[in-house]
Amino acid sequence: MISANSEIPVVERIRYAILDGTWPPGQRLGPLALAEQLDTSSTVVREALTRLAGESLLEAKVNRGFFVPELDLQEFRDVTELRCVTEALALRLSIERGDLQWETTLLAAHHRMQKTPRRLPDCNRVNDEWRRAHWGFHHALLAACGCEPMLKIAASLAQSTDLYRAWAAPAREASKRNVEHEHQDLIEAALSRDAETAIALLCQHYRETARVVLDAGLIAKAEVKGK
Missing domain, CATH: 1.10.10.10 (Winged helix-like DNA-binding domain superfamily/Winged helix DNA-binding domain)
Structure with a gap:
């Protein structure tokens, strides 16, 4: 509506x-x-x-x-893997190059996301303010890499999956997930300068999102709604 x-x-x-x-x-x-x-x-x-x-x-x-875009779950899988490859390199560089200001900005972005309700109280839709805070957190993770083209690619890939994530949000599979815990583990690894763990957690985070989208049965629901 x-x-x-x-x-x-x-x-x-x-x-x-x-x-x-x-x-x-x-x-x-x-x-x-x-x-x-x-x-x-x-x-x-x-x-x-x-x-x-x-x-x-x-x-x-x-x-x-x-x-409105057509649903293409194979493309969604491929974009998810491309995000993992792109952001793994960006995160590694960010952890290597990040200074105290980067840590401060990352902590602030995480705090804002933590304090913003993920879902609206009257429905299962993701809170748009949380979506912006969530994007800000993931951007802050990569921001110290110092490679603007890489950041632009990462932002573009994230936007291309946004609709899938939003449409899958009301599904039962999404409500079972502990996203807050995933983000907490991710920031701890990044601030500990443990690049290998941080990258593994980031890729797992994105692949879990993909699994939720796929398990939500979006294509079947879209076909029913379109009739």
């Missing part, structure tokens, strides 16, 4: 609706219809859709418009 709160920026209202599963995979989002629903101009909506396409939350098809 699209939020009726006009104080929330249009791009965020559409983002929330996508992550809530308002539209099934493959659904075309028409700027004119959305503009009417959101009581705004089609120009504002097109700008929002373009931005969300840049974040991999939508697909922009030439001469066809904007679409």
Whole structure:
């Protein structure tokens, strides 16, 4: 459902609706219809859709418009492994090069994530504030690597899996997971400068996310919703 709160920026209202599963995979989002629903101009909506396409939350098809991405679990598996390879190198360099300021920033990012509720009280959806704090923590882990292209690749890969994680969040498999404990072990290994353990924990963390997404049966649910 699209939020009726006009104080929330249009791009965020559409983002929330996508992550809530308002539209099934493959659904075309028409700027004119959305503009009417959101009581705004089609120009504002097109700008929002373009931005969300840049974040991999939508697909922009030439001469066809904007679409909710199709589910491709093989691609999700492949991207997960690519994240492990990319971020393993970035994390190793970050641990080697990180100074006291890096440690301080990492601790602050972890504290913010810890103090932010992961789920909204009235539903199973992941709290968007926690999502931002979670991204901030993972970015802080890698930030001291000093390689901007590597950080950009890592951010892009993370964005490409965001929709899968959000849609899998209400599943029972996701609620059983102790994400807080995984993050605690990860930061302890990083601050102890134990690169091998930190990398193993990071890859395990991402592969566990992939397992939850796959076990959630997203494709079957999407097929039912799309009928």
